[in-house]
Every structure is written in C-alpha cells, then in structure tokens.
Amino acid sequence: xxxxxxxxxxxxxIICGEKHKDENIEKAFSSDLMSDVLRIDAxxxxxxxxxxxxxxxxxxxxxxxxxxxxxRSKKVTPEMIKLACENEIVIMExxxxxxxxxGVLYNAGINALY
Amino acid sequence: xxIKFAIEGGDxxxxxxxxxxxxxxxxQLNIDPSDIKKIVVALYEAEVNIVAHAYRGTITVQxxxxxxxxxxxxxxxxxxxxxxxxxxxxxxxxxxxxxMGFGAGMGLSNIKKNSDELNIESIVGKGTKLTITKxxxxx
Ligand SMILES: Nc1ncnc2c1ncn2[C@@H]1O[C@H](COP(=O)(O)OP(=O)(O)O)[C@@H](O)[C@H]1O
Ligand SMILES: [Mg+2]
Numbered sequence: 001x002x003x004x005x006x007x008x009x010x011x012x013x014i015i016c017g018e019k020h021k022d023e024n025i026e027k028a029f030s031s032d033l034m035s036d037v038l039r040i041d042a043x044x045x046x047x048x049x050x051x052x053x054x055x056x057x058x059x060x061x062x063x064x065x066x067x068x069x070x071x072r073s074k075k076v077t078p079e080m081i082k083l084a085c086e087n088e089i090v091i092m093e094x095x096x097x098x099x100x101x102x103g104v105l106y107n108a109g110i111n112a113l114y
Numbered sequence: 115x116x117i118k119f120a121i122e123g124g125d126x127x128x129x130x131x132x133x134x135x136x137x138x139x140x141x142q143l144n145i146d147p148s149d150i151k152k153i154v155v156a157l158y159e160a161e162v163n164i165v166a167h168a169y170r171g172t173i174t175v176q177x178x179x180x181x182x183x184x185x186x187x188x189x190x191x192x193x194x195x196x197x198x199x200x201x202x203x204x205x206x207x208x209x210x211x212x213x214m215g216f217g218a219g220m221g222l223s224n225i226k227k228n229s230d231e232l233n234i235e236s237i238v239g240k241g242t243k244l245t246i247t248k249x250x251x252x253x
Contacts, residue, residue: 034215038155039224043147055162055214058130062137062158064151079127 001025001110003067003090006046009108010094010101012069016081017090025067027111030102034059042113048105050074050098057083066090071098119173121164123190126214129165132173133158136184143177146251152228153248157184159221160244164188166211168241181230184246192238200226200234 004021007014014021028046031037034055037047043064049056052074060068061083068084069092070076076091084091094101106112117139119132137154145153157173164171168190176183193199200222207217226232231247 032215033218035159035218035220035224037215038159039220039227043151051215053214054127055129055216058134058158059215062130062133062151062154064147 001105001108003092006069006105006110007092009104010069010092010096012092012094012096015076015091015093016084017067017088020066020088020090023066023090025110027113028102028105029113030098032098037065038063040113045113046105046110048098048101052076052080054080054083056080057087057089060084060089061087068092069094069101071096071101115177117175119175121161121171121173121186121188123165123167123169123171123188125165126210129162129214130158133161136175139177140182149248149251153182153184153246156225156228156246156248159225160184160186160246162214162216163221163244164190166207166214166216167191171241179250181247181249184244186244186246187241188243189241192240192242193234193236194238196234196236 025046030048032051044066046067047065048069050071052070057080067090073095133154140150168188171188174185202223203219205219211217229246229248233245236242
C-alpha cells in the first residue's frame with residue numbers, strides 16, 4: 001500500500017518525506033519500546049508508535065526503518081524532523097490511537113511481523 | 115582506520131550521534147547492509163547504555179578489511195553481576211531512560227545477538243568496558 005493511501009486511511013499528515021508518498025509499504029510494527037524495535041530483523045517497514053522523541057528517529061535510522069507514524073497527534077519537534085529528513089525517513093502524524101491505527105492497517109492488508 | 119568518540123552520561127539529546135557517524139562511514143566503505151545494521155544496532159544499544167547508566171565514556175572504532183572492533187569504555191558505577199545484567203528483562207534503568215524507549219533490559223542481549231564476539235569487563239565503582247567484534251560478510 002502506498003504511503004499516501006496509508007495517510008488517507010489514518011487521517012494522517014505527512015510531516016516530512018512527502019516525496020516518498022508513492023512508495024509501497026507492506027509490513028508494520030507497533031511499539032513504544034525502542035529496544036524491541038531494535039530486535040526486528042525486517043527492514044523498510046512502517047513503525048507505529050506513541051513515543052515521540054529524538055531516540056525514536058535514531059532507532060529508525062539504525063534499524064533501517066523508512067517510515068514512522070506517530071499516533072494520538074504526538075508532537076514532533078524541529079530536531080526530529082531535521083534528523084528524519086537527513087536520513088530520508090518519512091514521518092506521519094495521526095490523531096488515531098495506536099490500537100485503532102494498527103487495526104485499520106491490519107484490516108487493509110498490511111502484514112504483521114510476528 | 116580508527117575513530118574515537120566522547121560520550122556524556124545523561125545526555126539523551128546526543129545519544130546515537132556516534133552510532134550515526136559510524137553507520138555513514140560503513141556505508142561509504144560499501145559494507146554489506148545487513149552487516150551494517152547488526153553493527154550499528156549493537157553499537158547504538160551500547161552507546162545508549164553509557165548515556166543511561168554511566169557518567170562518561172569513549173567509543174573507539176577500529177575498522178580492518180575483515181572486521182570491525184568497537185570498544186566502549188566508561189567511567190560509571192560498573193556492573194556487579196554481568197551474567198545477571200545479560201539476562202533479558204533485568205534492568206536498573208531510571209524512569210527517564212524508560213521515557214526514551216529503553217530500560218527494558220534487552221540491550222545487552224541484543225548487542226550479543228548482533229555481534230560475533232562480545233566481551234564485558236567491569237569494576238564496580240569504576241566503570242565498564244565492552245568490546246564488540248563483528249566480521250564482515252565475505253562476498
Ligand atoms: N555501561 C554500563 N554501566 C553500568 N551498568 C550497566 C551498563 N550497561 C548495562 N548496565 C547494567 O545492565 C543492565 C542491563 O542492561 P541492558 O540489557 O542494556 O538493559 P537496559 O539498559 O534497558 O536496562 C542495566 O540496567 C544496568 O544495570
Ligand atoms: Mg541498555
């Protein structure tokens with residue numbers, strides 16, 4: 001599913017990485033625990049999280065995660081946007097809860113990792 | 115090739131900067147992407163450990179044609195029982211560390227998983243030294 005279609009389904013804004021909106025996402029992982037995200041073998045997935053700080057972006061950078069969705073309209077700071085842009089990471093922001101956002105995407109055919 | 119970084123304990127704003135620079139360097143050196151991911155995930159967890167648990171430290175990265183050796187040497191409280199610290203779920207992390215998405219006691223085991231060799235030396239009241247070795251995939 002395209003990044004832009006995911007954004008539409010989740011009523012999300014693309015905060016950074018608009019130029020990647022036609023890229024395809026097949027898998028997603030929802031977690032607020034970065035140590036757990038760092039154990040994932042898969043790359044190029046969508047990380048859905050309520051944890052919004054610089055270490056979320058750093059974790060995505062190290063784990064080769066190209067897309068992050070922040071739920072419940074968590075605020076994204078300019079430093080986070082800068083770091084995400086430098087690393088070509090797409091950031092989206094949705095008003096949905098982590099539970100609802102995960103359910104909507106699962107229903108729409110996005111695959112779970114485990 | 116050898117590079118060195120200084121790390122400040124408690125400084126979560128810059129945690130991961132060293133790992134990020136090492137990642138960029140390994141990319142320039144055309145190291146296999148799956149090796150890069152393993153190396154920087156291990157390094158990042160170890161870098162976060164200095165920030166989370168120690169007062170200050172240094173990271174020395176030695177890159178040879180076949181392998182990378184990363185030494186993380188810190189001044190800090192040290193680890194009294196290394197076997198216990200290695201166990202998944204064991205953590206003495208503060209709530210501040212947990213707010214950053216760490217502190218679940220999964221760091222050291224993941225460092226081990228992603229490296230070929232992991233050596234930990236620690237003196238209580240002085241500090242901890244981690245040596246991480248990873249051999250590059252041969253193409
Ligand atoms: N550099 C260090 N200095 C002192 N203690 C450490 C260090 N690294 C790890 N530890 C100890 O080992 C425990 C487990 O570490 P780790 O597996 O990375 O989990 P976490 O950092 O999430 O607590 C820590 O909670 C801490 O007690
Ligand atoms: Mg840790």
